[in-house]
Amino acid sequence: xxxxxxxxxxxxxxxxxxxxxxxxxxxxxxxxxxxxxxxxxxxxxxxxxxxxxxxxxxxxxxxxxxxxxxxxxxxxxxxxxxxxxxxxxxxxxxxxxxxxxxxxxxxxxxxxxxxxxxxxxxxxxxxxxxxxxxxxxxxxx
Amino acid sequence: xxxxxxxxxxxxxxxxxxxxxxxxxxxxxxxxxxxxxxxxxxxxxxxxxxxxxxxxxxxxxxxxxxxxxxxxxxxxxxxxxxxxxxxxxxxxxxxxxxxxxxxxxxxxxxxxxxxxxxxxxxxxxxxxxxxxxxxxxxxxxxxxxxxxxxxxxxxxxxxxxxxxxxxxxxxxxxxxxxxxxxxxxxxxxxxxxxxxxxxxxxxxxxxxxxxxxxxxxxxxxxxxxxxxxxxxxxxxxxxxxxxxxxxxxxxxxxxxxxxxxxxxxxxxxxxxxxxxxxxxxxxxxxxxxxxxxxxxxxxxxxxxxxxxxxxxxxxxxxxxxxxxxxxxxxxxxxxxxxxxxxxxxxxxxxxxxxxxxxxxxxxxxxxxxxxxxxxxxxxxxxxxxxxxxxxxxxxxxx
Numbered sequence: 001x002x003x004x005x006x007x008x009x010x011x012x013x014x015x016x017x018x019x020x021x022x023x024x025x026x027x028x029x030x031x032x033x034x035x036x037x038x039x040x041x042x043x044x045x046x047x048x049x050x051x052x053x054x055x056x057x058x059x060x061x062x063x064x065x066x067x068x069x070x071x072x073x074x075x076x077x078x079x080x081x082x083x084x085x086x087x088x089x090x091x092x093x094x095x096x097x098x099x100x101x102x103x104x105x106x107x108x109x110x111x112x113x114x115x116x117x118x119x120x121x122x123x124x125x126x127x128x129x130x131x132x133x134x135x136x137x138x139x140x141x
Numbered sequence: 142x143x144x145x146x147x148x149x150x151x152x153x154x155x156x157x158x159x160x161x162x163x164x165x166x167x168x169x170x171x172x173x174x175x176x177x178x179x180x181x182x183x184x185x186x187x188x189x190x191x192x193x194x195x196x197x198x199x200x201x202x203x204x205x206x207x208x209x210x211x212x213x214x215x216x217x218x219x220x221x222x223x224x225x226x227x228x229x230x231x232x233x234x235x236x237x238x239x240x241x242x243x244x245x246x247x248x249x250x251x252x253x254x255x256x257x258x259x260x261x262x263x264x265x266x267x268x269x270x271x272x273x274x275x276x277x278x279x280x281x282x283x284x285x286x287x288x289x290x291x292x293x294x295x296x297x298x299x300x301x302x303x304x305x306x307x308x309x310x311x312x313x314x315x316x317x318x319x320x321x322x323x324x325x326x327x328x329x330x331x332x333x334x335x336x337x338x339x340x341x342x343x344x345x346x347x348x349x350x351x352x353x354x355x356x357x358x359x360x361x362x363x364x365x366x367x368x369x370x371x372x373x374x375x376x377x378x379x380x381x382x383x384x385x386x387x388x389x390x391x392x393x394x395x396x397x398x399x400x401x402x403x404x405x406x407x408x409x410x411x412x413x414x415x416x417x418x419x420x421x422x423x424x425x426x427x428x429x430x431x432x433x434x435x436x437x438x439x440x441x442x443x444x445x446x447x448x449x450x451x452x453x454x455x456x457x458x459x460x461x462x463x464x465x466x467x468x469x470x471x472x473x474x475x476x477x478x479x480x481x482x483x484x485x486x487x488x489x490x491x492x493x494x495x496x497x498x499x500x501x502x503x504x505x506x507x508x509x510x511x512x513x514x515x516x517x518x519x520x521x522x523x524x525x526x527x528x529x530x531x532x533x534x535x536x537x538x539x
Contacts, residue, residue, distance in 0.1 A: 039491040039506055061477040064539045
Protein backbone atom coordinates (compact mmCIF):
# COMPACT_ATOMS: atom_id res chain seq x y z
CA UNK A 1 0.00 0.00 0.00
CA UNK A 2 1.50 3.36 -0.98
CA UNK A 3 1.79 6.28 1.41
CA UNK A 4 -0.87 8.32 -0.28
CA UNK A 5 -3.43 5.53 0.06
CA UNK A 6 -2.48 5.00 3.70
CA UNK A 7 -2.91 8.68 4.37
CA UNK A 8 -6.26 8.80 2.61
CA UNK A 9 -7.57 5.84 4.67
CA UNK A 10 -6.47 7.40 7.96
CA UNK A 11 -7.83 10.83 7.04
CA UNK A 12 -11.18 9.50 5.82
CA UNK A 13 -11.67 7.36 8.92
CA UNK A 14 -10.62 10.21 11.19
CA UNK A 15 -12.89 12.82 9.63
CA UNK A 16 -15.81 10.47 8.97
CA UNK A 17 -15.47 7.62 11.44
CA UNK A 18 -17.94 4.76 11.39
CA UNK A 19 -20.47 4.60 14.24
CA UNK A 20 -19.08 7.35 16.43
CA UNK A 21 -21.99 7.62 18.83
CA UNK A 22 -22.90 6.89 22.42
CA UNK A 23 -25.03 3.78 22.85
CA UNK A 24 -27.39 3.43 25.77
CA UNK A 25 -28.60 -0.11 25.34
CA UNK A 26 -28.11 -2.94 27.82
CA UNK A 27 -27.52 -5.46 25.05
CA UNK A 28 -24.17 -3.74 24.36
CA UNK A 29 -21.04 -4.22 26.46
CA UNK A 30 -19.20 -0.98 27.22
CA UNK A 31 -15.39 -1.10 27.39
CA UNK A 32 -13.23 1.91 28.18
CA UNK A 33 -9.81 1.78 26.64
CA UNK A 34 -7.10 4.35 27.27
CA UNK A 35 -3.38 4.78 27.13
CA UNK A 36 -1.31 5.26 30.25
CA UNK A 37 1.25 7.47 28.57
CA UNK A 38 -1.10 9.74 26.63
CA UNK A 39 -4.60 11.13 26.70
CA UNK A 40 -6.42 8.89 24.24
CA UNK A 41 -9.65 7.78 25.83
CA UNK A 42 -12.23 5.73 23.94
CA UNK A 43 -15.38 3.86 24.95
CA UNK A 44 -16.31 0.90 22.78
CA UNK A 45 -19.90 -0.35 22.68
CA UNK A 46 -20.03 -3.95 21.52
CA UNK A 47 -22.98 -6.23 20.91
CA UNK A 48 -22.10 -9.93 20.82
CA UNK A 49 -24.22 -12.93 20.15
CA UNK A 50 -22.81 -16.27 21.12
CA UNK A 51 -20.24 -16.39 18.36
CA UNK A 52 -20.26 -13.09 16.58
CA UNK A 53 -19.73 -9.38 16.94
CA UNK A 54 -23.16 -8.20 15.88
CA UNK A 55 -22.52 -4.46 16.18
CA UNK A 56 -20.01 -1.92 17.51
CA UNK A 57 -19.89 1.83 18.10
CA UNK A 58 -17.58 4.17 19.99
CA UNK A 59 -17.28 7.57 21.60
CA UNK A 60 -14.55 9.46 23.42
CA UNK A 61 -11.63 11.74 22.70
CA UNK A 62 -8.42 10.67 21.06
CA UNK A 63 -5.85 11.53 18.41
CA UNK A 64 -6.23 11.05 14.66
CA UNK A 65 -4.45 7.71 14.75
CA UNK A 66 -6.62 6.27 17.55
CA UNK A 67 -9.91 7.54 16.16
CA UNK A 68 -9.18 6.38 12.62
CA UNK A 69 -7.91 2.98 13.81
CA UNK A 70 -11.13 2.54 15.80
CA UNK A 71 -13.19 3.27 12.72
CA UNK A 72 -11.07 0.89 10.62
CA UNK A 73 -11.53 -1.78 13.29
CA UNK A 74 -15.31 -1.34 13.27
CA UNK A 75 -15.39 -1.47 9.47
CA UNK A 76 -13.47 -4.71 9.38
CA UNK A 77 -14.82 -6.59 12.35
CA UNK A 78 -18.56 -5.94 12.66
CA UNK A 79 -20.27 -9.17 11.65
CA UNK A 80 -17.13 -11.27 12.16
CA UNK A 81 -16.91 -14.18 14.59
CA UNK A 82 -14.96 -13.63 17.77
CA UNK A 83 -12.36 -16.04 16.50
CA UNK A 84 -11.94 -14.15 13.23
CA UNK A 85 -11.73 -10.89 15.15
CA UNK A 86 -8.97 -12.21 17.41
CA UNK A 87 -7.03 -13.37 14.39
CA UNK A 88 -7.33 -9.91 12.86
CA UNK A 89 -6.30 -8.27 16.13
CA UNK A 90 -3.22 -10.45 16.53
CA UNK A 91 -2.13 -9.76 12.97
CA UNK A 92 -2.61 -6.06 13.60
CA UNK A 93 -0.36 -6.32 16.68
CA UNK A 94 2.31 -8.14 14.65
CA UNK A 95 2.19 -5.37 12.05
CA UNK A 96 2.60 -2.63 14.66
CA UNK A 97 5.60 -4.48 16.10
CA UNK A 98 7.21 -4.62 12.67
CA UNK A 99 6.88 -8.42 12.60
CA UNK A 100 5.59 -10.55 9.73
CA UNK A 101 1.78 -10.67 9.43
CA UNK A 102 -1.05 -11.55 7.06
CA UNK A 103 -1.31 -8.46 4.91
CA UNK A 104 -4.29 -9.66 2.95
CA UNK A 105 -6.32 -10.26 6.09
CA UNK A 106 -5.86 -6.72 7.44
CA UNK A 107 -7.21 -4.98 4.31
CA UNK A 108 -7.30 -1.21 4.97
CA UNK A 109 -5.71 -1.92 8.38
CA UNK A 110 -2.47 -1.88 6.39
CA UNK A 111 -2.70 1.91 6.54
CA UNK A 112 -0.86 1.59 9.88
CA UNK A 113 1.98 -0.57 8.59
CA UNK A 114 4.61 2.12 9.28
CA UNK A 115 3.52 2.75 12.86
CA UNK A 116 6.17 0.41 14.23
CA UNK A 117 8.73 3.09 13.29
CA UNK A 118 7.06 5.60 15.63
CA UNK A 119 7.30 4.17 19.13
CA UNK A 120 5.09 6.85 20.67
CA UNK A 121 2.17 6.24 18.26
CA UNK A 122 2.08 2.46 18.41
CA UNK A 123 -0.15 2.55 21.46
CA UNK A 124 -2.50 4.97 19.66
CA UNK A 125 -3.07 2.56 16.77
CA UNK A 126 -3.52 -0.51 18.94
CA UNK A 127 -5.76 1.21 21.51
CA UNK A 128 -9.17 0.12 20.11
CA UNK A 129 -7.90 -3.39 19.38
CA UNK A 130 -6.78 -3.87 22.97
CA UNK A 131 -10.24 -2.82 24.12
CA UNK A 132 -12.02 -5.21 21.78
CA UNK A 133 -9.65 -8.07 22.61
CA UNK A 134 -10.38 -7.57 26.30
CA UNK A 135 -14.13 -7.55 25.67
CA UNK A 136 -14.00 -10.73 23.59
CA UNK A 137 -11.97 -12.56 26.23
CA UNK A 138 -14.35 -11.34 28.96
CA UNK A 139 -17.38 -12.51 26.96
CA UNK A 140 -15.93 -16.01 26.78
CA UNK A 141 -15.54 -16.32 30.56
CA UNK B 142 19.27 34.02 27.93
CA UNK B 143 21.95 31.85 29.61
CA UNK B 144 21.48 29.18 26.98
CA UNK B 145 25.14 28.22 27.06
CA UNK B 146 24.63 26.90 30.61
CA UNK B 147 22.34 24.09 29.40
CA UNK B 148 24.02 21.10 27.71
CA UNK B 149 20.70 19.85 26.30
CA UNK B 150 20.31 23.05 24.26
CA UNK B 151 23.34 22.08 22.19
CA UNK B 152 20.93 19.68 20.46
CA UNK B 153 18.61 20.93 17.76
CA UNK B 154 15.63 21.05 20.11
CA UNK B 155 13.10 23.71 21.01
CA UNK B 156 12.04 22.91 24.54
CA UNK B 157 8.67 24.42 25.47
CA UNK B 158 7.66 22.15 28.34
CA UNK B 159 9.34 23.76 31.33
CA UNK B 160 6.22 23.58 33.50
CA UNK B 161 6.56 19.81 33.35
CA UNK B 162 10.25 19.97 34.13
CA UNK B 163 12.91 22.57 33.49
CA UNK B 164 16.23 21.90 31.83
CA UNK B 165 19.29 21.36 34.02
CA UNK B 166 22.29 23.67 33.86
CA UNK B 167 25.87 22.39 33.94
CA UNK B 168 26.23 23.88 37.45
CA UNK B 169 23.74 21.39 38.85
CA UNK B 170 25.07 18.43 36.88
CA UNK B 171 28.63 19.20 38.02
CA UNK B 172 27.57 19.53 41.64
CA UNK B 173 25.91 16.13 41.64
CA UNK B 174 28.73 14.49 39.68
CA UNK B 175 31.22 15.91 42.13
CA UNK B 176 29.35 14.32 45.02
CA UNK B 177 29.07 10.94 43.32
CA UNK B 178 32.67 11.04 42.06
CA UNK B 179 34.54 12.55 44.97
CA UNK B 180 32.74 12.34 48.33
CA UNK B 181 29.76 10.00 48.06
CA UNK B 182 29.60 9.09 51.75
CA UNK B 183 26.42 9.13 53.81
CA UNK B 184 25.24 12.17 55.72
CA UNK B 185 24.78 12.44 59.50
CA UNK B 186 26.72 9.23 60.04
CA UNK B 187 30.49 8.84 59.92
CA UNK B 188 33.24 10.48 61.87
CA UNK B 189 35.58 10.70 58.94
CA UNK B 190 36.39 13.65 56.69
CA UNK B 191 34.37 12.60 53.66
CA UNK B 192 31.23 12.14 55.67
CA UNK B 193 31.81 15.43 57.43
CA UNK B 194 31.99 17.15 54.06
CA UNK B 195 28.67 15.54 53.08
CA UNK B 196 27.10 16.87 56.30
CA UNK B 197 28.37 20.34 55.59
CA UNK B 198 27.15 20.30 52.01
CA UNK B 199 23.77 18.78 52.94
CA UNK B 200 23.09 21.25 55.73
CA UNK B 201 24.56 23.99 53.55
CA UNK B 202 21.88 23.26 50.97
CA UNK B 203 19.25 23.55 53.70
CA UNK B 204 20.62 26.95 54.57
CA UNK B 205 20.44 27.99 50.92
CA UNK B 206 16.76 26.97 50.84
CA UNK B 207 16.04 28.72 54.12
CA UNK B 208 17.48 32.01 52.88
CA UNK B 209 15.85 31.54 49.48
CA UNK B 210 12.40 31.33 51.10
CA UNK B 211 13.29 33.70 53.93
CA UNK B 212 12.15 31.07 56.41
CA UNK B 213 12.81 32.05 60.01
CA UNK B 214 14.80 28.94 60.89
CA UNK B 215 16.52 25.90 59.39
CA UNK B 216 14.11 23.67 61.30
CA UNK B 217 11.35 24.80 58.99
CA UNK B 218 12.97 23.32 55.87
CA UNK B 219 12.33 19.60 55.26
CA UNK B 220 13.60 17.79 52.18
CA UNK B 221 11.08 15.49 50.50
CA UNK B 222 10.99 13.60 47.22
CA UNK B 223 8.93 16.43 45.75
CA UNK B 224 5.86 18.57 46.37
CA UNK B 225 3.61 15.54 45.95
CA UNK B 226 5.18 13.87 48.95
CA UNK B 227 5.19 17.16 50.84
CA UNK B 228 1.48 17.81 50.23
CA UNK B 229 0.63 14.24 51.24
CA UNK B 230 2.72 14.65 54.37
CA UNK B 231 0.91 17.88 55.25
CA UNK B 232 -2.53 16.33 54.73
CA UNK B 233 -1.74 13.06 56.47
CA UNK B 234 0.76 14.02 59.09
CA UNK B 235 -0.82 17.26 60.18
CA UNK B 236 -4.42 17.75 59.08
CA UNK B 237 -5.53 14.16 59.53
CA UNK B 238 -4.84 14.58 63.26
CA UNK B 239 -6.55 17.94 63.42
CA UNK B 240 -9.64 17.85 61.23
CA UNK B 241 -13.00 16.39 62.13
CA UNK B 242 -16.07 15.32 60.20
CA UNK B 243 -17.77 18.23 58.38
CA UNK B 244 -14.75 20.51 58.63
CA UNK B 245 -14.13 22.15 55.27
CA UNK B 246 -11.06 22.35 53.08
CA UNK B 247 -11.22 24.87 50.25
CA UNK B 248 -9.36 24.22 47.02
CA UNK B 249 -10.11 25.18 43.40
CA UNK B 250 -10.93 23.22 40.27
CA UNK B 251 -7.58 24.13 38.73
CA UNK B 252 -5.42 22.43 41.33
CA UNK B 253 -2.92 19.75 40.39
CA UNK B 254 -3.87 16.19 41.37
CA UNK B 255 -1.41 16.28 44.27
CA UNK B 256 -3.37 19.10 45.87
CA UNK B 257 -6.71 17.37 45.34
CA UNK B 258 -6.35 13.66 46.02
CA UNK B 259 -4.81 13.92 49.52
CA UNK B 260 -7.86 16.02 50.52
CA UNK B 261 -10.29 13.63 48.82
CA UNK B 262 -8.67 10.89 50.87
CA UNK B 263 -9.40 12.83 54.07
CA UNK B 264 -12.96 13.40 52.87
CA UNK B 265 -13.39 9.64 52.56
CA UNK B 266 -11.56 8.86 55.77
CA UNK B 267 -12.75 11.59 58.14
CA UNK B 268 -15.89 12.87 56.49
CA UNK B 269 -14.46 16.35 55.90
CA UNK B 270 -15.86 18.38 53.01
CA UNK B 271 -13.74 19.49 50.07
CA UNK B 272 -15.27 22.62 48.55
CA UNK B 273 -14.17 24.87 45.72
CA UNK B 274 -13.40 28.56 45.59
CA UNK B 275 -15.14 29.77 42.42
CA UNK B 276 -12.87 31.02 39.63
CA UNK B 277 -13.62 34.29 37.83
CA UNK B 278 -14.11 34.58 34.06
CA UNK B 279 -10.32 34.44 33.50
CA UNK B 280 -10.11 31.37 35.83
CA UNK B 281 -8.44 33.53 38.48
CA UNK B 282 -8.95 33.32 42.24
CA UNK B 283 -9.98 36.64 43.78
CA UNK B 284 -10.03 37.53 47.45
CA UNK B 285 -13.73 38.29 47.11
CA UNK B 286 -14.42 34.77 45.91
CA UNK B 287 -12.36 33.37 48.77
CA UNK B 288 -14.44 35.39 51.21
CA UNK B 289 -17.64 34.12 49.63
CA UNK B 290 -16.49 30.51 49.82
CA UNK B 291 -15.34 30.57 53.44
CA UNK B 292 -17.81 29.36 56.05
CA UNK B 293 -17.65 28.79 59.79
CA UNK B 294 -16.54 25.24 59.05
CA UNK B 295 -13.58 26.19 56.85
CA UNK B 296 -10.32 25.06 58.43
CA UNK B 297 -7.90 24.95 55.50
CA UNK B 298 -7.37 26.77 52.20
CA UNK B 299 -4.99 24.83 49.97
CA UNK B 300 -3.99 26.45 46.69
CA UNK B 301 -1.33 26.52 44.04
CA UNK B 302 0.56 29.82 44.15
CA UNK B 303 0.57 29.72 40.35
CA UNK B 304 -1.41 27.04 38.51
CA UNK B 305 -0.08 24.62 35.94
CA UNK B 306 -2.65 24.96 33.17
CA UNK B 307 -3.71 28.61 33.30
CA UNK B 308 -0.57 29.95 34.95
CA UNK B 309 -2.50 32.44 37.07
CA UNK B 310 -0.95 33.86 40.22
CA UNK B 311 -3.08 33.71 43.33
CA UNK B 312 -3.24 36.65 45.78
CA UNK B 313 -1.58 34.58 48.51
CA UNK B 314 -0.76 37.42 50.89
CA UNK B 315 -4.32 38.74 50.90
CA UNK B 316 -5.66 35.22 51.32
CA UNK B 317 -3.42 34.38 54.28
CA UNK B 318 -4.30 37.67 55.96
CA UNK B 319 -8.00 36.99 55.63
CA UNK B 320 -7.64 33.28 56.47
CA UNK B 321 -5.59 33.83 59.60
CA UNK B 322 -8.09 36.37 60.87
CA UNK B 323 -10.61 33.53 60.67
CA UNK B 324 -8.35 30.80 62.13
CA UNK B 325 -7.90 29.08 58.79
CA UNK B 326 -4.62 27.44 57.74
CA UNK B 327 -3.15 28.20 54.31
CA UNK B 328 -1.24 25.56 52.35
CA UNK B 329 0.50 26.69 49.17
CA UNK B 330 1.52 24.34 46.37
CA UNK B 331 4.54 26.22 45.08
CA UNK B 332 5.53 23.84 42.27
CA UNK B 333 4.80 26.39 39.53
CA UNK B 334 5.22 29.51 41.67
CA UNK B 335 8.73 29.09 43.01
CA UNK B 336 10.31 28.84 39.52
CA UNK B 337 8.68 32.11 38.49
CA UNK B 338 8.64 34.47 41.44
CA UNK B 339 10.37 35.30 44.66
CA UNK B 340 8.57 33.65 47.54
CA UNK B 341 9.07 35.11 51.01
CA UNK B 342 7.21 32.77 53.35
CA UNK B 343 7.28 35.24 56.23
CA UNK B 344 6.01 38.14 54.19
CA UNK B 345 3.29 35.97 52.63
CA UNK B 346 2.65 34.40 56.04
CA UNK B 347 2.22 30.94 54.50
CA UNK B 348 1.63 28.07 56.94
CA UNK B 349 2.88 25.29 54.67
CA UNK B 350 4.59 25.46 51.29
CA UNK B 351 5.69 22.67 48.96
CA UNK B 352 7.91 23.02 45.93
CA UNK B 353 9.94 20.96 43.54
CA UNK B 354 13.63 20.89 42.62
CA UNK B 355 13.32 19.82 39.01
CA UNK B 356 11.09 22.71 37.99
CA UNK B 357 13.71 25.27 39.06
CA UNK B 358 16.62 23.77 37.14
CA UNK B 359 17.39 21.23 39.85
CA UNK B 360 17.31 17.44 39.80
CA UNK B 361 14.22 15.21 39.87
CA UNK B 362 13.29 13.34 43.04
CA UNK B 363 13.86 16.24 45.40
CA UNK B 364 11.55 18.88 46.80
CA UNK B 365 10.95 20.96 49.87
CA UNK B 366 8.33 21.08 52.55
CA UNK B 367 8.32 24.38 54.39
CA UNK B 368 6.20 24.68 57.49
CA UNK B 369 6.01 27.16 60.32
CA UNK B 370 7.98 25.63 63.16
CA UNK B 371 5.10 25.57 65.62
CA UNK B 372 3.06 23.62 63.07
CA UNK B 373 5.80 21.24 61.98
CA UNK B 374 6.31 20.35 65.64
CA UNK B 375 2.88 18.70 65.48
CA UNK B 376 3.39 17.01 62.13
CA UNK B 377 3.51 13.29 62.65
CA UNK B 378 6.20 11.67 60.48
CA UNK B 379 4.80 9.00 58.20
CA UNK B 380 8.19 7.40 57.69
CA UNK B 381 9.89 6.02 60.76
CA UNK B 382 13.35 4.54 60.75
CA UNK B 383 17.01 5.39 60.69
CA UNK B 384 18.31 8.90 61.06
CA UNK B 385 15.12 10.32 62.57
CA UNK B 386 15.12 8.64 65.99
CA UNK B 387 17.21 9.39 69.04
CA UNK B 388 16.62 6.13 70.87
CA UNK B 389 14.09 3.35 71.22
CA UNK B 390 13.87 0.38 73.56
CA UNK B 391 10.25 -0.66 73.39
CA UNK B 392 7.00 0.75 71.93
CA UNK B 393 6.57 3.03 74.93
CA UNK B 394 10.02 4.50 74.76
CA UNK B 395 10.63 6.00 71.34
CA UNK B 396 12.47 9.28 71.24
CA UNK B 397 12.64 11.19 67.99
CA UNK B 398 15.20 13.72 66.85
CA UNK B 399 14.28 17.39 66.68
CA UNK B 400 13.08 19.11 63.51
CA UNK B 401 13.79 18.88 60.65
CA UNK B 402 15.72 15.58 60.87
CA UNK B 403 12.71 13.88 62.45
CA UNK B 404 10.89 14.22 59.15
CA UNK B 405 13.75 12.87 57.02
CA UNK B 406 13.86 9.15 57.77
CA UNK B 407 16.34 6.89 56.02
CA UNK B 408 19.26 7.86 53.82
CA UNK B 409 18.14 10.92 51.94
CA UNK B 410 18.54 11.86 48.29
CA UNK B 411 21.86 13.51 49.06
CA UNK B 412 22.89 14.25 45.47
CA UNK B 413 19.40 15.64 44.90
CA UNK B 414 19.65 17.94 47.92
CA UNK B 415 23.06 19.22 46.79
CA UNK B 416 21.77 19.65 43.24
CA UNK B 417 18.77 21.59 44.51
CA UNK B 418 21.00 23.90 46.55
CA UNK B 419 23.11 24.54 43.47
CA UNK B 420 20.02 25.15 41.32
CA UNK B 421 18.83 27.80 43.74
CA UNK B 422 22.25 29.46 43.67
CA UNK B 423 22.06 29.37 39.89
CA UNK B 424 18.58 30.94 39.77
CA UNK B 425 19.66 33.59 42.25
CA UNK B 426 22.72 34.38 40.15
CA UNK B 427 20.39 35.33 37.30
CA UNK B 428 17.76 36.94 39.50
CA UNK B 429 13.98 36.72 39.42
CA UNK B 430 13.62 40.18 38.01
CA UNK B 431 15.35 39.19 34.79
CA UNK B 432 13.67 35.79 34.64
CA UNK B 433 10.17 37.16 35.14
CA UNK B 434 10.64 40.00 32.67
CA UNK B 435 12.01 37.76 29.94
CA UNK B 436 9.32 35.10 30.37
CA UNK B 437 6.60 37.76 30.44
CA UNK B 438 7.91 39.40 27.25
CA UNK B 439 8.24 36.07 25.47
CA UNK B 440 4.74 35.09 26.43
CA UNK B 441 3.34 38.41 25.28
CA UNK B 442 5.18 38.01 21.97
CA UNK B 443 3.74 34.52 21.48
CA UNK B 444 0.18 35.64 22.27
CA UNK B 445 0.43 38.56 19.85
CA UNK B 446 1.58 36.21 17.12
CA UNK B 447 -1.10 33.58 17.79
CA UNK B 448 -4.03 36.00 18.04
CA UNK B 449 -4.37 36.61 14.27
CA UNK B 450 -4.66 32.84 13.69
CA UNK B 451 -8.42 32.51 13.90
CA UNK B 452 -8.42 28.72 14.14
CA UNK B 453 -6.39 28.88 17.35
CA UNK B 454 -8.35 29.19 20.56
CA UNK B 455 -6.18 30.50 23.38
CA UNK B 456 -7.54 29.34 26.73
CA UNK B 457 -5.55 31.73 28.92
CA UNK B 458 -5.03 35.11 27.29
CA UNK B 459 -4.02 36.38 30.72
CA UNK B 460 -1.40 34.60 32.76
CA UNK B 461 1.35 35.40 35.23
CA UNK B 462 3.77 32.68 34.26
CA UNK B 463 5.14 31.31 31.03
CA UNK B 464 2.13 29.16 30.16
CA UNK B 465 0.03 29.44 27.01
CA UNK B 466 -2.70 26.81 26.70
CA UNK B 467 -4.53 26.58 23.39
CA UNK B 468 -6.36 24.40 20.93
CA UNK B 469 -6.37 24.29 17.17
CA UNK B 470 -9.84 23.99 15.65
CA UNK B 471 -10.88 20.43 14.86
CA UNK B 472 -7.50 18.96 15.71
CA UNK B 473 -6.88 16.92 18.84
CA UNK B 474 -4.22 18.49 21.07
CA UNK B 475 -2.05 15.40 20.97
CA UNK B 476 -1.90 15.52 17.19
CA UNK B 477 -0.55 19.07 17.45
CA UNK B 478 2.11 17.88 19.87
CA UNK B 479 3.07 15.05 17.48
CA UNK B 480 3.18 17.47 14.56
CA UNK B 481 5.48 19.87 16.41
CA UNK B 482 7.63 16.98 17.54
CA UNK B 483 8.43 16.29 13.89
CA UNK B 484 10.22 19.65 13.99
CA UNK B 485 11.93 18.94 17.32
CA UNK B 486 9.58 21.18 19.26
CA UNK B 487 8.58 19.80 22.66
CA UNK B 488 5.12 20.81 23.92
CA UNK B 489 2.66 19.01 26.13
CA UNK B 490 -0.88 17.89 25.28
CA UNK B 491 -3.44 16.79 27.80
CA UNK B 492 -5.19 17.69 31.02
CA UNK B 493 -1.87 18.44 32.72
CA UNK B 494 -2.89 16.62 35.91
CA UNK B 495 -5.68 19.12 36.58
CA UNK B 496 -8.50 16.76 35.77
CA UNK B 497 -11.31 18.68 37.44
CA UNK B 498 -10.44 21.93 35.65
CA UNK B 499 -12.30 20.74 32.56
CA UNK B 500 -15.57 21.37 34.37
CA UNK B 501 -14.66 25.05 34.68
CA UNK B 502 -13.00 25.66 31.34
CA UNK B 503 -15.26 23.37 29.33
CA UNK B 504 -12.28 21.98 27.42
CA UNK B 505 -10.84 18.61 28.30
CA UNK B 506 -7.44 18.74 26.69
CA UNK B 507 -5.14 21.52 25.55
CA UNK B 508 -1.78 22.04 23.95
CA UNK B 509 0.44 23.67 26.56
CA UNK B 510 3.48 25.77 25.78
CA UNK B 511 5.44 26.63 28.91
CA UNK B 512 8.32 29.05 28.66
CA UNK B 513 11.34 29.69 30.81
CA UNK B 514 14.25 32.10 30.73
CA UNK B 515 16.33 30.01 28.31
CA UNK B 516 13.69 30.24 25.57
CA UNK B 517 14.12 32.77 22.77
CA UNK B 518 12.09 34.90 20.36
CA UNK B 519 13.50 32.84 17.48
CA UNK B 520 12.05 29.70 19.04
CA UNK B 521 8.64 31.36 19.26
CA UNK B 522 8.97 32.41 15.60
CA UNK B 523 9.66 28.80 14.66
CA UNK B 524 6.67 27.58 16.63
CA UNK B 525 4.33 30.20 15.19
CA UNK B 526 5.50 29.56 11.65
CA UNK B 527 4.57 25.89 12.03
CA UNK B 528 1.19 26.79 13.51
CA UNK B 529 0.48 29.39 10.79
CA UNK B 530 -0.21 26.84 8.10
CA UNK B 531 -3.38 24.92 8.92
CA UNK B 532 -3.18 22.71 5.85
CA UNK B 533 0.35 21.72 6.72
CA UNK B 534 -0.74 20.77 10.24
CA UNK B 535 -3.51 18.57 8.88
CA UNK B 536 -1.16 17.05 6.34
CA UNK B 537 1.56 16.28 8.84
CA UNK B 538 -0.27 15.57 12.08
CA UNK B 539 0.30 11.83 11.74
